[in-house]
Amino acid sequence: MRILALDGALARASAAVWAEGRVLAARSADGARGQAIALPPMVAAVLAEAGVKAAALDAVAAVVGPGGFTGIRAALALAQGLALAAGRPAIGVSTGEALAAALPQALRAGHAVWSATDTRRGRILLERFAPGALDPLGPPEPFSLEALPVPEGPVALVGDAAPLLAAVLGDRAVLTDALLPEAAAVAAVAALRLAGKLPPRACLPLYVEPPAVKLPPGQPASQG
Structure with a gap:
């Protein structure tokens, strides 16, 4: 393959x-x-x-x-x-999925994985994985740092906003080097x-929030 x-x-x-x-x-x-x-x-x-x-x-x-x-x-x-x-x-x-797959299998087996992407607009997009899983629990969700969910157990943090989460979660989280x-x-x-071991995913953009793009007055927004 x-x-x-x-x-x-x-x-x-x-x-x-x-x-x-x-x-x-x-x-x-x-x-x-x-x-x-x-x-x-x-x-x-x-x-x-x-x-x-x-x-x-x-x-x-x-x-x-x-x-x-x-x-x-x-x-x-x-x-x-x-x-x-x-x-x-x-x-x-x-x-x-890409960031979680880069982690050692032993770390993923013992920790839930939280992938945090910085929106640069005061929020992070959180994609969560159960221990040992590479199929996310659901689509990415937006959170402010003040409104983060409380992890039920130890979590491994990945993504470019992982250091921000680590500062908030303290000893409940392990900051990994899988940031990009x-x-x-x-x-x-x-x-x-x-191979059929993960659900299909189309090769199309995954948008959680509208792009941070300001259009000229009178120009319609793209629907892509």
Whole structure:
């Protein structure tokens, strides 16, 4: 099973080719902007390094959100175009799924995982996972730091807003180093999805709140 995975949801762009449980090639670049420019050459580089042509892929996967509007749309447009050209499925992976999959299995087995994405508007988007699970308990939900739910047991924190949650939750939480998704973990989740071990997820943007974009007066808002 050969999967090309892309991510541009948060402050990193990454791409990886994954086959039969291992990464054949990977590239990443940190930065809050520029995913639309960074991702196409990354894809070309990892495919060349892995010696895999797009037509030989079994699937193309991308992070659908939550995250930044521009980065998500850039990654999804590229993933959908490559999948269509190759005649292969495009698989969606949430930000939380990718981050949870990057954690050691032993840590996930003993802790619920909370994936926290910073909206930059005074709220965080919380995607929660039961211990040992990679299928979230529900869709991401918005919370202010003052109104966070109380965890029922120990939680492992991932995502770019994880340090903020760790300061609030104290010794009830373990702050991990999984703050930004990596394409290799995206591919691992997509492989489980392709094998029917996780529920399907469309390769379409996952919006929890409206994008923080101000349109010129009189211009209608996009319905995408």
